[in-house]
Amino acid sequence: MGLTRDFFISLSKNQLLNSSAKKWGLKLGASKVVAGTDIDSMMKSVKELNSNGISATIDNLGEFVYSREEALHAKTNILETLEAIQAHAVNAHMSIKLTQVGLDVDYKFCLENMKEIVALAASYDIFINIDMEDYGHLQQTFDLLDELLQEYDNVGTVIQSYLYRSEKDLESLQDVRLRLVKGAYKENEEVSLQGKQEIDENYMKLIKSRLLGKAFTSIATHDHNIIDEVKKFARQNNIPFSRFEFQMLYGFRTEMQKELAKEGYNFTTYVPFGQDWYGYFMRRLAERPQNINLVLKSMVSK
Template sequence: MLKEFFIGLSQNQFLNAAAQKYGLQLGAQSVVAGTDIHEAIETIKELNKSGISATVDNLGEFVHDREEATAAKNQILGVVEAIHEAGVDAHISLKASQLGLDIDYHFALSNLREIVGAAAKYDMFVNIDMEDYGRLQPSFDILDELSKDYGNVGTVIQAYFHRAEDDIRDYKDYRLRIVKGAYKEPANVAYTEKEEIDRNFIKLIEYHLLHGKFTSVATHDHHIIGHVKKFAEENNIPRDKFEFQMLYGFRRDMQHELASEGYNFTTYVPFGKDWYGYFMRRLAERPQNLNLVAKQVFTPKTNGVIALAAGAFLLGRMSKRR
């Protein structure tokens, strides 16, 4: 129920509109590295000083207008140039739906090809973030097409999908970020119990550490991080074969601690005005994340907006039941 609640908030138009209107006044600076690339670059410079790399997400998704998708492509091309010009240690994360996947597959592929090609000139990695189940296979298809011409592209494996074990075997020669999964999916395609998801998450991580090209372990769970550290040591897996990843604004002390211990570490750095849906899905993915940023994010103004959105969400559910 809690996961469904946060997913509902992420899709609430009032909440998203309020977040874009008030932006940093709602505390977004705690989880989003600014509203433009210049602010994000300054954040990345600070992370780099602590030996932490960054993967940069120009927030936005579920685009249904060609002009908006083209604008998003141009913005991401600008991010590629900004990273190169600033000389920071960072790469790109993007979503196919932001670049037109819901409009036309070939249109989206063309947009992604242009971005991956631009990044390849600077030997910059591009990660295709995976989304909900309906967009999963088309995103893999785009990866397959891009990989015919470029070697600087990888993707995400979501542990809650039943197909994830097959996918990680099929894509073992790619740089992969392994996550638990943040969308609400039906039981016929995804595990729904935490224990099942955690068990599959660890299985996928171990497989890719042993057989894969490069593994990004994306989690805030210190138990799983401890397990990965021990597994890597016991199996003589060199540290240049994997990294840990966390979201900007979450468990900052642990991020710096892992980097200081000599582990490769990358912070997922989102920026832009369209931040609230992203944040709510992080809470849906793991409600315990709420505790990690509550004091930084939830001001009286934030709580008021969330309360109104929660009311709208609950009224919507009551209406559907009637």
């Protein structure tokens, strides 16, 4: 299982395959987990989610951005998506990777791009979640978030439970809206926990700490055991539904998503879309190699 995970993570970082994938369209099963390549197709998916009482966090996919031109193009796409959220009056916010808008080009350039994005989102009362990337970008992400928080309150980020430093980071952001995840990148043992059980245990520890605090928390997991434990903890500690939400990825455990929403829990689906879907899709296969079945079924059905 570990070798399979490493294999797909290595594929996700392959720029040549990423470029080729754009020519394929959403083939090889990606259409199961990516909500189209353009705003119109994505909006149809978001409206369907909304009709089931589910909100959306929209990710206009983009990776391997190393030039100002590419970053500015990505920023334009994100601004257009924010305009579409407002125009269609859907229940949605956005998730953004800083590397997509220039973090690997220049820090200040990225910060200016993000200020423009967050400012437009604030004018529409739309929240912006900064997706956490690999450990090499971690501190810069926190630094940039701190600068944005000096001017705006509609921005937050992600805490990954497999990192040793996450508990300390959580304490420093106790007043900020956060998404808690287990972690999707391969990090070495010097900075992260390696075993599933210890990662799960730390994840629940961080979740409980947040739920006993005061800021809104997104709990992003497909693990029904974690979800059941969160439900039980919330009941035992009289934590209102208004303080937290569950999140899952588009295309995964859709019936459970609907059921949690029916039970009255706040629920948000992570909705990725766009031409640059390849890296995202490979990481989903790395997280759960059984998702390869999506690929096989798609190929057989064609």
